[in-house]
Amino acid sequence: MLQSERKESRHWPEAAVETTVQVVGGKWKGIILYHLAAGELRFNQIRRVIPGITQRMLTLQLRELERSGVVHRRVYSEMPTRVGYSLTELGRTLIPLISMMQEWGEHYLASFGEGVSD
Amino acid sequence: MLQSERKESRHWPEAAVETTVQVVGGKWKGIILYHLAAGELRFNQIRRVIPGITQRMLTLQLRELERSGVVHRRVYSEMPTRVGYSLTELGRTLIPLISMMQEWGEHYLASFGEGVSD
DNA sequence: CAGAATCCAATGTGATACTG
DNA sequence: CAGTATCACATTGGATTCTG
Secondary structure, three states: OOOOOOOOOOOHHHHHHHHHHHHHHOOOOOHHHHHHOOOHHHHHHHHHHHHOOOOHHHHHHHHHHHHOOOOEEEOOOOOOOOEEEEHHHHHHOHHHHHHHHHHHHHHHHHHHOOOOOO | OOOOOOOOOOOHHHHHHHHHHHHHHOOHHHHHHHHOOOEEEEEHHHHHOOOOOOHHHHHHHHHHHOOOEEEEEEOOOOOEEEEEEEEOHHOOOOHHHHHHHHHHHHHHHHHHHHOOOO
């Protein structure tokens, strides 16, 4: 999705903003990255810390994060199968951004209260 | 987890991340905010700096940004009609975030975006 | 355990035409 | 100039079932 719809090779600053939105945006990616910032998690561990995400969506979002190069998928040859997900080096450079997004969200929720339906 | 996590908050940190994603996410909101950071722009001025956005989408995204409280819509009583959009005070608190998103996107495009094929 | 496959509903987005 | 209205298509998301 990201690389396959690359635009011009010239980088306008807004293209950079768009790129970041595509990597961390979507309904679940920010949350997944937030949890992976703490360290490697297995598939069902992520499901447990993100109640509400379906198996299908977790798979899809993890695949996109992998494809963006920010998440690494590691298969342990065990029985039963165990798969660990962790941030790549590039993914770790996202931590300050995720952190800032969290802070802003808290500030927003605190000043606008619960009444904001968005 | 993230260093900035505030344990006394009654909001879950992931809800805060989600909230921010909803405010700045989507296909166009980040770009719109990026341009409004420079100052007030009229409707068609935004269209000009964001080639590719349709009139319909610009209207919809601006309405959502207004509704989130980060953009202010100001109608000048003139002929022909003139409407200016600008960041609210809350919206201006997003500027460091947008700026960081831009920087990360540039870093991503520079180190990863160009040569990668799927 | 960690998924893949399928179906379908909901939402997002674009093109086009029209308006005060 | 700054929108609305309408239709069509694309993308996203959920529920369910099945598998190595």
